Amino acid sequence: MTTDVLRPSLDPASNRLCVIDCDVHPKDSIEDMKPYLAKRWIDYLATYGVRSRHGFQNGFLYPKSQPQAARRDAWPPDGGLPASNLKFMQEQLLDFYDIEYGVLNFLSPTGQGAQNSDLSVAMAYASNEAHRDRWTGPDKRLKASIVVPYEDGEASAKEIVRLAGMPDYAQVQLLSRMSELAGKKRYWPIYEAASELGLPVGIHVFGYSGWASTNSGWASYYIEEMAEHCTSCQALLTSLIVEGVFEQFPKLKIVLIEAGFAWLPALGFRLDKLWKTLRSEVPHLKRAPSEYIRDHVYVTTQPMEETEKPEHLLQIMEWIGWDKILFATDYPHWDFDDPRYTLPPTLSRERRRQILSENARQLYGFA
Amino acid sequence: MARQVVAAAREIEPGGRKLVEVAGRAIVVFNLAGEFFALANRCPHKAGELCKGKISGFISSPEPGVYEISHEGEVIRCPWHGWEFHIRTGKSWCDPRTMNARAFEVKVEKGAQLVEGPYVAETFPVLVEDDYLVIEL
Numbered sequence: 001m002t003t004d005v006l007r008p009s010l011d012p013a014s015n016r017l018c019v020i021d022c023d024v025h026p027k028d029s030i031e032d033m034k035p036y037l038a039k040r041w042i043d044y045l046a047t048y049g050v051r052s053r054h055g056f057q058n059g060f061l062y063p064k065s066q067p068q069a070a071r072r073d074a075w076p077p078d079g080g081l082p083a084s085n086l087k088f089m090q091e092q093l094l095d096f097y098d099i100e101y102g103v104l105n106f107l108s109p110t111g112q113g114a115q116n117s118d119l120s121v122a123m124a125y126a127s128n129e130a131h132r133d134r135w136t137g138p139d140k141r142l143k144a145s146i147v148v149p150y151e152d153g154e155a156s157a158k159e160i161v162r163l164a165g166m167p168d169y170a171q172v173q174l175l176s177r178m179s180e181l182a183g184k185k186r187y188w189p190i191y192e193a194a195s196e197l198g199l200p201v202g203i204h205v206f207g208y209s210g211w212a213s214t215n216s217g218w219a220s221y222y223i224e225e226m227a228e229h230c231t232s233c234q235a236l237l238t239s240l241i242v243e244g245v246f247e248q249f250p251k252l253k254i255v256l257i258e259a260g261f262a263w264l265p266a267l268g269f270r271l272d273k274l275w276k277t278l279r280s281e282v283p284h285l286k287r288a289p290s291e292y293i294r295d296h297v298y299v300t301t302q303p304m305e306e307t308e309k310p311e312h313l314l315q316i317m318e319w320i321g322w323d324k325i326l327f328a329t330d331y332p333h334w335d336f337d338d339p340r341y342t343l344p345p346t347l348s349r350e351r352r353r354q355i356l357s358e359n360a361r362q363l364y365g366f367a
Numbered sequence: 368m369a370r371q372v373v374a375a376a377r378e379i380e381p382g383g384r385k386l387v388e389v390a391g392r393a394i395v396v397f398n399l400a401g402e403f404f405a406l407a408n409r410c411p412h413k414a415g416e417l418c419k420g421k422i423s424g425f426i427s428s429p430e431p432g433v434y435e436i437s438h439e440g441e442v443i444r445c446p447w448h449g450w451e452f453h454i455r456t457g458k459s460w461c462d463p464r465t466m467n468a469r470a471f472e473v474k475v476e477k478g479a480q481l482v483e484g485p486y487v488a489e490t491f492p493v494l495v496e497d498d499y500l501v502i503e504l
Contacts, residue, residue: 065449066446066449071415071446071447072419072420072421072446072447073415073416073419073446073447334446334447334448334449335447335448336413336447336448337413338413338414338415340414341413341414342413
């Protein structure tokens with residue numbers, strides 16, 4: 001009797017498209033948070049509401065191209081908002097694509113960036129509590145980002161310390177549009193707590209900084225807002241590097257979520273060139289700026305750039321590092337990426353596996 | 368070759384659509400003011416289901432500040448990324464050379480013909496006096 005040890009397994013399970021989705025957006029309501037809000041804040045919300053850092057009370061900075069910026073097929077049958085219903089999310093996303101883990105990022109309402117700093121702290125706490133009830137408790141595939149009241153660094157650090165170590169939470173969540181650049185010292189307690197406790201810091205695009213989205217004021221179109229994430233994320237990442245955040249917190253890992261990534265090598269080239277001549281201005285940087293990017297920065301795929309020549313995209317991914325790219329769908333939003341059709345078809349099986357699941361498994365420590 | 372009766376013509380109102388399956392393929396049939404067209408239900412970009420998209424026209428602009436809408440009611444936008452396809456041809460607006468929804472011919476046939484012919488609708492009774500939509504693959 002002979003055994004053909006080289007024959008690949010024919011078990012269909014071995015061909016599973018293992019996917020860890022690093023950007024899922026469940027929708028909560030204030031009602032969901034109420035069990036965890038003190039009466040003082042329930043009354044406050046009923047009377048005054050949340051005051052974000054922008055010039056109007058309701059609505060988005062730019063009207064989205066689809067209602068709620070969602071896939072038109074993502075409205076659950078119960079009439080609620082897209083991704084507000086776990087069962088429908090399971091059917092349409094988690095079960096349909098056989099997703100192993102989904103990292104949850106919460107856009108609103110969370111209290112992040114609220115002008116009333118105490119309200120921001122209270123809402124972040126209530127959000128995080130509600131997320132265990134609504135999402136990570138009922139479905140163990142779901143891992144929440146820790147919502148922090150980021151404009152208050154110390155309060156954010158306390159919230160991180162309170163929740164780190166619980167299996168429900170995968171990372172700390174910031175938004176890209178904060179009131180100051182991300183490297184400023186006011187945010188350092190967040191980086192300190194997260195890196196000490198082994199949690200990556202995910203920076204998701206959007207939010208309300210109170211500042212115009214370009215340095216020449218407000219752009220006219222939504223398409224400009226969508227493209228602007230590239231420039232604002234370059235600014236915040238440059239700030240993290242040159243302020244010395246990665247020197248101060250060498251274990252810190254940053255995940256740039258939904259920012260695209262084709263701009264990242266160009267930023268590295270530019271910073272490295274400048275560093276060679278301006279190094280004495282920032283002597284606390286011990287290494288070329290691109291080395292910090294390569295060591296500390298992860299990117300999620302969606303919305304991936306679609307280059308005219310496929311090899312250009314592969315070259316960009318190569319520069320960033322095959323171990324730094326994390327697959328994401330952005331469910332339920334309209335620019336959703338389908339795990340079956342998103343990555344370049346020429347990627348090797350191993351690269352595909354890294355991006356679709358392994359990199360996230362390593363980064364977040366998922367089993 | 369599969370030839371299948373997919374709907375009674377009056378089942379799909381002008382401006383309406385119906386998702387059908389022919390030989391295992393999901394196909395969406397549109398009624399454009401009494402004319403019938405069919406596209407594969409799979410968006411060629413990233414596979415969104417076209418039947419769940421919004422119907423619109425093409426907006427264009429011969430010069431800044433001047434806008435024109437053409438093909439009103441004849442454009443389906445993918446419910447995901449919003450790619451626009453001309454329902455009559457399946458051609459996309461942005462990349463008609465390479466990014467097209469597959470189009471299928473829809474024939475309108477009399478019930479009387481179908482009853483006499485070799486083709487049978489499996490899912491509903493065919494009435495001699497009605498019109499039916501037939502897709503052949």
